[in-house]
Amino acid sequence: MKRSLVLSLFQLFQLFQLITVTQSSADSCVCELINSQKPFPHDRLNTAKDEASRCNRNISLKMSADMDTLLLALDRRLPQIQSELSLLEVEDDRDLYGLLSLVVIENELLEITQILEKLNGSTEGHQRLTANTQQQIMHIKEELKDLQELDTMEVVKRQQANQRLKRDLDQCRNGLRTKAPTTSPPPGLCPYGRFMNVSGPRVFTAGEYPGSFKYGAWGRDPKPDPGKEHWYWMVPMASSNRYAHYVRRYSSLSSLIVGVSTPGNVMIHSSNPTTNTVQGPNVVMYGEALYYNCYNRDAVCRFNLTTKTISDLQLPRGTRFNNKANYCHLEECYPFTDLDLATDESGVWVIYTTNDNFGNLVLSKIEEGNPLKLGQTLQTSVYKQAVTNAFMACGVLYVTRYVNRDQEEIFYSLDTVTGDENFNVGIIFHKVLPNILALNYSPVDQMLHAYCDSTWCPTKSCLSKPPPLQPKSTNTANKLQM
Template identity: 25%
Template sequence: MLPFLLLLLPAISPASAWMPVEDWESGNVTASVGELGQCVCHVYLPETTFPADRVQHMQQVSTDLILEVDIQRNKLESYGGRLDVYLKELMDLTVRVAMLESSPDAYIKLDFELLRIELREFEAIVSQLKESLNSSSPMFDSLYTEIRNMTFIVNQLETFDKNNLEVIRIEFAKLQKKLEECQIEQEIIKPDIGNCNNTGILSISKPMVIQLNAHLSPGYQYGGWGKDSKPIRGSESMYFYGAYSTPSVHAFVLYSDYDQLLLRAGYKQHSITHGWAGAGNNYIVHGNAIYYQINSPFSMSKLNLTSSLKEYRVIPAASQKFSYSYSANQNLDFAADETGLWVMYASEQSKGKIILAKIDEKSFGVADEMNTGVFKPQAGNAFMACGVMYATRSVDVSTEEIFYAFDTKTKQQKHLNIPFKKFQEKYSNLDYNPTDQKLYMYNNGYYVSYNVRFNKE
């Protein structure tokens, strides 16, 4: 037998590396006799080197494709969610247009204009979505058609809105008249801050109802609000508020300005600590301090708004038996005007008639006492203005009147008849503020204010 030698030779062509074995031709295997007479077989095998660079390239391409697919899928999901929202709003618009079509006389020109604006916005949204998806579909074409139809209907319906336009003109005329009346009243009652060259209050403006209290609760009907009657520098715009569901006093809230009061924001709260809880609601803020009544012991209390220090002074003659007609526990009534700080109360000796006393702000004591002719339970409230004490009482459910005045300079008293309107029947706080010559009333849970007109003849 001849010796056998097998030679394995790689294929020259790289393409043969991917050729299946069964596809090899017979020419890939040859035989011959060697120099020593042995049998030599020549077998041509495919390329044996593994193409790692190609596999790496394919893996990178596959990763990029998967990432792109994820991005496109997320975009489609996002657009799908937005389309759901827009289609729902579009359905709402369709209903509104149908209502307009059924009864066009019930709507005003502003309704049509708002609809047109919203339709233009929807048309822009559909265009944006179409460009983002870079495609067109029957859904987009249908949306465009529906929006154009709705716009046409709105424009057509507006031409039948003549009656409503006439109503709007009448309403605008009424509003303009009210604004003119308000402007005239503001010009008549023009404040003259700090000037007391007058013979007393001549009239009170209509009530300006600001809003419901900061607790947004009509149940907080006992309280007060207003401004510091003698503000320190930097606190000229500050407003205060305090209220509760009973005549008790538990906390005061301070707002930096009028806007913050309306927004119920940016406030600073002073909670009354145990043993210093107040009663009644005739407190005021004066000289960066709150003056209010406490019952244990029964006395007037002072809370410094900067240091939070508290102190109290007992008024021996003051009695807890006499309060105003609208609320209980209003035994001590604090007031301030151009001439200083005051406190009003009744005693057993005065038989329930109001005693007016000047408060010495430095010593926090009573400097002077004057007897008036007002039986306190008959009065709704009382306040000071330009050195004169004014007392109020109810006329009817919607009307109050200033019926009494006591001049601290002349010690003279007189009866008046100065009516003014109330927003609600009962109120728990009424105070004059000399910094703007306004009355501040806490009217059954609402902030109410009045302009004061003085007789300057």
């Protein structure tokens, strides 16, 4: 009986070695079993996991994004400075402002040098980090190989399988709740992406009228006539910081800096103010036409600089105008900024407020043609009088707020393709003067043109290249980097 019982126990516990068998009574026995296998070293596994986590923290996505930002800035600056040099070579300025042009180019070269220095420093640091991380990865790889041999019970293997199943289940659940990724490009076939950051002012000037015309706007035409690709425009509020009746043109940035206007003023009307003249500083130029808030009306006017004709677009009923919905911060409001016009790669947009949306921003696309028509319209959750400005870039609305006398923050965005709102953009940029009274993005050079208390300053914006569109069969949608 004892022999058959011992044989049965031996067959049942093949992984164990039978050391002793003692009989405790006539009809029972007690077996003492000792495991011949070494226990799995869970402490070594936890140490390997900690080392892998440290590697992930050391090499973060932010480091890669910072490097991409520097390379993108360099990619934008080099063609631009080449264009400015070519323009300077052919521009007949009769020694009026060639020196100022050279100062602007010198500033560009200084910024390019700073970018190269940052890139060199980043590259050296990344090389050292890569070497150290490679050693750690080799050590972790060897450690995991040893642990795999010790894992005879396949405990870790089953844990990994369970984790994969749990991850797949979570992705399946999330996939049922999330929207399908968009496969259409942003409006206007934008070749860039969303804002990564905004640099300090590249150049600023008081222009022809130092200290005069506190309110106004300036910029470049995203859709210029042939021969006017390098032209700039400026509209000062020539009456009561509220009205304007002409557009002033400049053949280059250098001529704008020193105040040499060619061909001079293009008159909307001989008197100011009157029917269809400009009210408020938030104006833009697009396709050789000026878009602005019509005098004393809740409507957008378009003044064609070639034909000198005016067409208008009535905004929805309940639109607030005549100083009832201005941009503001805690210390000041900007009068007659009820309607804000903006341009991007796709055309012209109008930013306004309505009673139906309780004073929150409303965004509408202005469709070209005759007559003008409102196209796509989106309502936001941003209260107009709690923000200081807004602009469009690559089909995305960006909204700014006052931080202090030296800084402004882009804190909000609205994607016109997906309708998604983001209140945590968090891009800070520096100002020359406390109040930015007009702010507009130029798709021509990816600049933000700011009019600040009678001073004009272009601020360089840095955008990211969008990732390739994801096929419909995938379960993930890549976001364009901010």
